[in-house]
Amino acid sequence: MTTPVRTDLDAYRIAVAELPGSAIASPDVKGAIAVVPGDDAWWVAASDAIAAGAAAVVVAQPAVGPIEALDALASLAGATPVIVERPLFPADMVAAVGASIESLPAPGALVVECHAPARTLGPALRDAIGWARVIAGTPLAPRTTESWGGRVLALLESEQGSAVSIVSAVQPGAPRLGRVRITSIAPTRVEIDADLDTVACVTDAAGRGILPALFESAERVALRRAISAVRTAERPSDLADLRHDTGLAAALLSARPA
Template identity: 40%
Template sequence: MSRDGAFGVITALPAYAAAVAELPVSAALAEDMRGAVVVVPGAGDWWQGMLAARAGGASAVVLADPAMLQEDALASYAWPGDIPVIVERPRLRPDVAADAVRARRGSPARLVTVECAAPVAGLDGAILDGFGWARSLAGTPLALRAGMSTPQGRMALLDSEGGGSVPTTVLGTPVGGHHGGGLLHVLALGEVRTEVTVDQPAGLTRVEAFTGEGALRAPERYESSARLALRRALDACLSGKQEADLDELLQDMALAWALRHA
């Protein structure tokens, strides 16, 4: 923490430099990792980047928009857990996911479907976040029961890892284009019908719930994904609370790799 009470932030990403500027009371750009929040870009082997930040004395790590790790790394990676890790997943924002769960008014989902579409280069990332959305609305970790992967698309059938059953499907379709952004459409059925649309090219995120009383649309979230992640990391530094972001990311990644080889 700097002398004026703000946490130092180490980042080379413009979105996070802008987020620091928007949080002048609690954050300030810094050059020394010791005691700072270190933003690790999600490209390449980001795990080594997180370990380097920890070895440098970081108070917390923000993992920005992580890509899939190498498959053989999943079994051997284990985070020490002594500093918090906040994962920024722009297609799976925790505030939007909380809006979607809250809109169900305590009604459990009986069936969840997720449709993902993205250019080939970004399809793995879209499916990864599709599994995250399925887990969030099913309200439980999921296990892959059957799957199919072809050049034309991928399809996964899942249900609850523990007791009970929430049948869930995740579909991934490659589309034209070269950008990594994608489209996710999530549907959770039960006494309440929940629809979530995340359209990155259009900059659209929408959460709607339908009950016997009518339809409700959650307010739009204007805070940037980077600012939200940085703010959560600062809160974790102050509270000492360990977030589940990294464990959930690795769970979703294991499902994505399993589907790829189905």
């Protein structure tokens, strides 16, 4: 059985063609998975697709949106799945890392480093916070933060008491989408290095293991997740997670020196 997909994005058209057993291109939004580009006001396009009867929505590389708009989209979406493709927070690698650390206790501390060109610092910091949330195992809350001239120094805390320090800055020579490094401080160390290629390592007393590289395109991963959500009637947490990470990133970037 194939699921219809409505998209104008070339990368997603290719992904549909690569999934002939489960996806088929559709000219209509109603009853289809609607793929919307994540440029300015993407939440409006996503809301329009849901109102038009989309079975699910995929948001491709979303820009930072206002919290009020994300809340309104979540309220409108209801049971309609919303899948978010986040370049520095790839869903397949997030799942692999989560599975590899699920039996570990929460780390005592995490160090988060993030740098990006000015235009993409917001999304990069948002995705860095996403990684910290996954490794800490719980939502995060701000404790101390300062921001000035495109630089951020912050201390967050997880619900289980993990301290999360963040250093983030605008850097003109950084990769186009930014770069993120996360290091846990714990008996078993978890390291994430995310840019266009994400590398994850887990180090314990037995040695250092590098999680296998994942070569499937982000577009195919997003479509497969959307198709699965439609067929199983599950409701992925993408939008709620995006809301958490966006709200924290916005709070850190708007903080002023004491």
